[in-house]
Amino acid sequence: MTESNANVSLKPEPRPEVPDLTMPFWDAAKRHELIVPRCTPCNAFFWYPREACPTCLRSDSWDWAKVSGNARLHTFTIVRQPLHPGFQEEVPYAFAVVQLDEGVRMMSNIVDCDVIEDIQIDMKLEVKFDDISDEWTLVKFKPA
């Protein structure tokens, strides 16, 4: 642990662990486009990005595909006590599993609604891009 690491801002940001693999997603989000990996030979969408297609096991055979941004809420939990103090001002908020119409599931937040009153499993959602800084845009969802 270096001195500079210890002083990293508490506000969490996406920090790609494998930037070559995942930066196209974050770059697209900045353009307000939602893209997910799709295997070219077998046509399977998958999420999250990884080295090989989990359907056919071909490596480096997939490309990014733009998707509709339409989704349904698979399940969710209301956060009262976030792990990271950077989220303290946001509570209560919805930490959710979202199922895209293309079939893949991703973690996200449900926004633009009362998270205690208005959220129900299976509700229709659409993508909402949240520009949290000049550098980063998060892919969130709101009621459709």
Add this chain to the structure above:
Amino acid sequence: MSLRGKAAIVGFYEIPTQKEYPDRTTFGVMAEVARGAIKDAGLRKEDIDGLINGEGVNSITVAEALGIQPDYTASMTTHGSSGATSIATAAAVIAAGLANYVLCVFGEARPRSSSRMVGQAQAKGMLPPASRATEWELPYGPVIAMNGWYGLIKQRHMFEYGTTQEQFAKLVVDQRFNAAANENAVWYGQPVTEEDVLNSRFTNDPLHLLESVMPCSGAHAVIVTSAERARSLPNDPAYILGVGGPATTHDVIWQKDDITTTPVVSSAPTALNMAEISINDVDMAQFYDCYSILTMACLEDAGVSKKGEIGPFYESTDTTYKGDFPINTDGGQIGAGQTGGVGGGFRHVVEGTRQVMGRAGLRQASKSDICLVNG
């Protein structure tokens, strides 16, 4: 080759689980329970020729710390199921002739609030991420420890099957009743009511604080040997009739196809088939219980109830040690505490052994010939 009846647990030992052990160390508590289990089995340290422990500390390091030179050694790395997996592995190792007396030992003297410290260090990039999916979770504000993930499962179970908060609370009430009679439990002498559970705060809705484990310091050990050797040792052995798994369907929970179904759906039939019994022959269950929802989903997947009907099962069944179908008779992790170093699941092995051997004292169930353990 079936492992049915090939091996048996012949000794066990544990020290009381506590929030922390201010003056103890991880290697110190592991040595203490190893010594106790070896003595309980009527063996000497020199007899031990196999060693299995949990993840986080390499078994070779543990062997040196304990001053043993085993012929077979392994660290289990299947997270919560490592405890039960150690027994399946020990039985296979013994049946294959790779070792005669296997010491399985789990424990940790953990620093206070280490879950929060580790999680925050991961979030700040000072420790490696928790999983390969961390990049896709962290920006959305995860909850401490595993609370968020099990909140997602519970919410979906309530949606799909109509399971109620009261039904989840019943599990906690029964287990805390059991823990109240267990001197080694962190909640010894402290039962709770349904109102206590329902009035405890949401860590994250719909999950209540009292439905969650408290990470603790603790240590547990058992000795496994062949059925033949077991017969000449002092204790009435607990024979291993069948094992299944460790099966897996996911690393991160939201990657599961069916979020309310657990890998027990494959491991339980494997174990029961090997044992040549059905779920109806089982007298009691000691099932992994980091959260109420996980125990309930796993019990469904083992066939204790039909899928989706575990809520009504709990409503109509006394699952205390006095009851018709006792579950987690030592209080489980929810009642007795979650031993660090993936020792939480090993608690279920020790209590199953205790019950089958007839050595559970006040908590001895009226019928405990066959116990199903899910680590």
